Amino acid sequence: MQVNGKNYRTVWMKGQSVFMIEQRLLPHTFKVVELKSLDSVCDAISTMVVRGAGAIGASGAFGLALGVLNDDSLDLSEFKKNILIYYKKLVETRPTANDLKHGLDFVMARITDCNDILKIKNLAYIAACEYADTGSENCRKIGEHGAKLIKDGYKILTHCNAGWLAFVDFGSALSPVYTASRSGKKVFVYVDETRPRLQGANLTSFELSGENIPHSIIADNAAGFFMQKGSVNMVITGADRIAVNGDAANKIGTYEKAVLAFENGIPFYIAAPSSTIDLECESGKFIPIEKRDSSEVTQVYGRLKDGSFGSVLVAPSGSNAENPAFDVTPARYITGIITEKGVIKANRKSILENFGK
Amino acid sequence: MQVNGKNYRTVWMKGQSVFMIEQRLLPHTFKVVELKSLDSVCDAISTMVVRGAGAIGASGAFGLALGVLNDDSLDLSEFKKNILIYYKKLVETRPTANDLKHGLDFVMARITDCNDILKIKNLAYIAACEYADTGSENCRKIGEHGAKLIKDGYKILTHCNAGWLAFVDFGSALSPVYTASRSGKKVFVYVDETRPRLQGANLTSFELSGENIPHSIIADNAAGFFMQKGSVNMVITGADRIAVNGDAANKIGTYEKAVLAFENGIPFYIAAPSSTIDLECESGKFIPIEKRDSSEVTQVYGRLKDGSFGSVLVAPSGSNAENPAFDVTPARYITGIITEKGVIKANRKSILENFGK
Numbered sequence: 001m002q003v004n005g006k007n008y009r010t011v012w013m014k015g016q017s018v019f020m021i022e023q024r025l026l027p028h029t030f031k032v033v034e035l036k037s038l039d040s041v042c043d044a045i046s047t048m049v050v051r052g053a054g055a056i057g058a059s060g061a062f063g064l065a066l067g068v069l070n071d072d073s074l075d076l077s078e079f080k081k082n083i084l085i086y087y088k089k090l091v092e093t094r095p096t097a098n099d100l101k102h103g104l105d106f107v108m109a110r111i112t113d114c115n116d117i118l119k120i121k122n123l124a125y126i127a128a129c130e131y132a133d134t135g136s137e138n139c140r141k142i143g144e145h146g147a148k149l150i151k152d153g154y155k156i157l158t159h160c161n162a163g164w165l166a167f168v169d170f171g172s173a174l175s176p177v178y179t180a181s182r183s184g185k186k187v188f189v190y191v192d193e194t195r196p197r198l199q200g201a202n203l204t205s206f207e208l209s210g211e212n213i214p215h216s217i218i219a220d221n222a223a224g225f226f227m228q229k230g231s232v233n234m235v236i237t238g239a240d241r242i243a244v245n246g247d248a249a250n251k252i253g254t255y256e257k258a259v260l261a262f263e264n265g266i267p268f269y270i271a272a273p274s275s276t277i278d279l280e281c282e283s284g285k286f287i288p289i290e291k292r293d294s295s296e297v298t299q300v301y302g303r304l305k306d307g308s309f310g311s312v313l314v315a316p317s318g319s320n321a322e323n324p325a326f327d328v329t330p331a332r333y334i335t336g337i338i339t340e341k342g343v344i345k346a347n348r349k350s351i352l353e354n355f356g357k
Numbered sequence: 358m359q360v361n362g363k364n365y366r367t368v369w370m371k372g373q374s375v376f377m378i379e380q381r382l383l384p385h386t387f388k389v390v391e392l393k394s395l396d397s398v399c400d401a402i403s404t405m406v407v408r409g410a411g412a413i414g415a416s417g418a419f420g421l422a423l424g425v426l427n428d429d430s431l432d433l434s435e436f437k438k439n440i441l442i443y444y445k446k447l448v449e450t451r452p453t454a455n456d457l458k459h460g461l462d463f464v465m466a467r468i469t470d471c472n473d474i475l476k477i478k479n480l481a482y483i484a485a486c487e488y489a490d491t492g493s494e495n496c497r498k499i500g501e502h503g504a505k506l507i508k509d510g511y512k513i514l515t516h517c518n519a520g521w522l523a524f525v526d527f528g529s530a531l532s533p534v535y536t537a538s539r540s541g542k543k544v545f546v547y548v549d550e551t552r553p554r555l556q557g558a559n560l561t562s563f564e565l566s567g568e569n570i571p572h573s574i575i576a577d578n579a580a581g582f583f584m585q586k587g588s589v590n591m592v593i594t595g596a597d598r599i600a601v602n603g604d605a606a607n608k609i610g611t612y613e614k615a616v617l618a619f620e621n622g623i624p625f626y627i628a629a630p631s632s633t634i635d636l637e638c639e640s641g642k643f644i645p646i647e648k649r650d651s652s653e654v655t656q657v658y659g660r661l662k663d664g665s666f667g668s669v670l671v672a673p674s675g676s677n678a679e680n681p682a683f684d685v686t687p688a689r690y691i692t693g694i695i696t697e698k699g700v701i702k703a704n705r706k707s708i709l710e711n712f713g714k
């Protein structure tokens with residue numbers, strides 16, 4: 001994606017550093033942070049400097065490569081023991097996203113049989129870069145397949161940010177929108193603001209502006225209103241983990257929008273690369289749901305009048321809030337899953353046929 | 358309701374002034390404002406110093422009485438012409454709430470046949486006070502009827518603020534909760550924060566804290582999650598206008614929660630006094646929906662770290678947002694309407710039997 005005429009990925013590695021776009025400052029300030037240690041990558045993932053299924057996956061892969069590169073052990077077994085510790089640290093930063101484990105496992109698979117410290121370092125670096133490249137390419141393909149579903153003049157509703165910033169490039173839910181728009185189709189996007197972290201208002205609107213795609217930010221509460229009015233032709237969201245039966249975990253509120261789309265006869269698509277599918281997970285009820293801090297609900301973070309960043313308190317001080325970060329949309333509400341291999345049905349048969357081992 | 362050991366109504370009149378609680382500063386600062394002119398009452402309604410169906414209705418009635426009292430015309434026909442201007446000014450401040458017109462019409466009916474300026478002033482004042490008293494009493498009765506639906510241990514989800522602050526006293530949706538709790542039943546409330554204006558996070562949580570009722574504020578996006586989990590026994594919301602066929606307009610997002618309750622087999626109740634029923638309105642499609650400023654979506658207002666009040670920008674500056682303030686929940690999703698006369702069905706027959714002219 002282009003920002004100020006320059007091409008950017010969301011996360012990348014150069015030398016002994018991982019670079020990522022500081023997403024918490026967007027859309028107001030565009031800044032790239034350089035991370036030189038595994039711990040700082042862990043911190044960046046858990047505090048949401050970087051967020052979004054694919055971007056977390058690539059960050060995990062790069063973080064693991066960084067840990068491996070920075071490890072000065074001379075003893076192979078100590079070195080390998082350390083790598084397992086790095087793996088564990090990284091995989092625990094966000095419990096719901098499947099891509100994180102997928103990215104880490106991808107790197108691990110490439111190094112596990114190697115017994116040469118220098119070679120392992122090389123292999124880990126190459127694997128992480130390859131993981132990011134493949135992730136980017138898969139998202140591009142999702143765009144191609146998904147764009148075929150979008151007719152000229154369509155109004156599309158999306159929830160959270162599943163665009164370029166949520167992946168290495170292109171995105172999942174927004175990739176078909178970008179492809180359709182670049183091919184000359186007129187599209188309009190309703191952007192759910194996506195409380196509590198407001199990734200829709202902050203990030204999706206930033207991306208759509210960059211692509212000159214007309215859109216309106218709406219309160220999450222208004223999505224049903226526009227569906228009921230007949231103003232929404234389709235809903236596309238991303239996913240953080242898809243179970244074998246087609247149930248999909250995604251940002252909190254996705255389940256609500258899926259039920260409302262179903263009730264209003266509007267197609268509801270999940271767009272996600274195969275890295276999001278968890279073949280070990282039989283159904284949505286086994287997907288762990290991350291609970292985040294209640295302050296994300298009671299305090300709203302953004303740009304203050306003086307240009308600095310801060311929060312406003314929007315509840316009685318000390319009040320209780322619950323903050324599940326994800327929910328699970330049962331497969332029966334999902335019209336189809338847009339993957340790098342094409343649009344598949346959200347059921348066990350279709351998922352195993354296309355992505356079974 | 359009690360605040361700091363003192364009993365308060367949301368809005369009242371004393372001498373030539375209308376007093377109301379400044380709701381935009383809650384829950385952080387409790388302040389009563391004194392309004393000495395009709396224009397300042399209009400301003401307070403449209404800028405949401407006061408909000409909520411019944412509170413707007415009483416504010417309209419008091420505002421009209423204030424306009425009448427302050428009018429110095431000596432000529433009766435000029436005086437009466439002015440009253441029509443005051444009526445028009447007030448009724449246009451908020452288009453969706455039926456109670457506003459109801460309150461104004463109540464005062465008008467009492468003065469319309471009188472041809473003595475001094476008597477009209479007296480009648481208007483008495484009518485406005487009576488309107489407020491009746492509104493308060495009806496809400497108390499809603500509490501009694503609604504509490505019968507609440508079992509010990511129930512977890513209740515509510516949207517927006519339909520409590521004491523939304524009416525003259527007691528509230529609609531929260532009145533049954535208060536009555537149940539005061540009678541010794543254990544209740545727990547999930548409080549939808551209610552974007553964009555956050556009346557749930559700010560006001561409902563403030564009220565529930567005052568009554569020592571355990572509750573959690575949640576992002577509106579999380580309501581479906583808790584319903585799906587089986588954590589919600591019933592949903593109660595207020596309404597701003599109910600059509601003869603039972604369709605109910607209420608705060609944006611209510612429709613979403615009603616559909617989700619329906620889908621999850623959870624009873625969904627509207628609690629509203631008969632003043633909310635618009636017998637002239639055949640169905641929800643005729644209810645005008647207020648569109649408010651987009652800045653309510655792109656900027657979030659609250660208490661800053663230094664204790665002052667301000668906003669944070671949560672979207673690219675200059676970005677487009679749409680902000681419908683209400684939506685319509687079709688009658689088929691409504692289990693029942695809790696009124697001052699009891700719980701009735703949300704259909705034409707039941708509404709006309711109980712509240713037809």
